[in-house]
Amino acid sequence: MSLSWMSRFGMVCGVVLALSVGLPGAVEAFTGETAATSIVLGLGIAFGPPALTAFHLRQSSASGRFGAIAYAVNMIGLSLFAGVVFALNLVVFFLDPAVVKALLAGPTRIALLGGMVLFVVGTALFSVSMLRTGVFPRVPAVGYGVTLVLLALLAPLPDTPLNSVVHVLVAASLIWLSLSLRQGEASPRRAAVPYRTAG
Numbered sequence: 001m002s003l004s005w006m007s008r009f010g011m012v013c014g015v016v017l018a019l020s021v022g023l024p025g026a027v028e029a030f031t032g033e034t035a036a037t038s039i040v041l042g043l044g045i046a047f048g049p050p051a052l053t054a055f056h057l058r059q060s061s062a063s064g065r066f067g068a069i070a071y072a073v074n075m076i077g078l079s080l081f082a083g084v085v086f087a088l089n090l091v092v093f094f095l096d097p098a099v100v101k102a103l104l105a106g107p108t109r110i111a112l113l114g115g116m117v118l119f120v121v122g123t124a125l126f127s128v129s130m131l132r133t134g135v136f137p138r139v140p141a142v143g144y145g146v147t148l149v150l151l152a153l154l155a156p157l158p159d160t161p162l163n164s165v166v167h168v169l170v171a172a173s174l175i176w177l178s179l180s181l182r183q184g185e186a187s188p189r190r191a192a193v194p195y196r197t198a199g
Helices: 005-031 035-090 097-103 107-133 138-154 161-183
Strands: none
Touching: 005 035, 005 161, 035 107, 035 161, 107 138, 138 161
């Protein structure tokens, strides 16, 4: 079955997003954070929303109301988190540490943390929705929830080898999910029975 334009676009965006997360993470395991890796990660996050939309459209007929809510929360959280990643990697990274400290001491810090919390909640919900429908393979569906949540939780902390490992695992999960879009329509393991109207 041929893919729709949105599926093809989402697949490409998902792979680009994965590479923009995984490659800098792998490089930073040896070099630490650099201007080049920060720029790649800061710009690559923009490909997240189209990829998420393609994932949702792929399973929307089976995910029901829960899937729609999970997608909505994940989309808002991802959009906010994308702004955080862009700002941290393309703005904050190049500022004087004293300026950064002053910037993050006020309402900006609360907004950043709020966006990250919403991203974590939305990611977990969408991961559960993928597992419920069974449209996507289980391993990357679980990986989507676990690795992206870990990525968000580790973001405010100093870089360690664990950060690099998580970046690579995020990339692997996203590539697997993105390439799964090529399979076209598939029969889910679990239909959205609870949302069936009485008749």
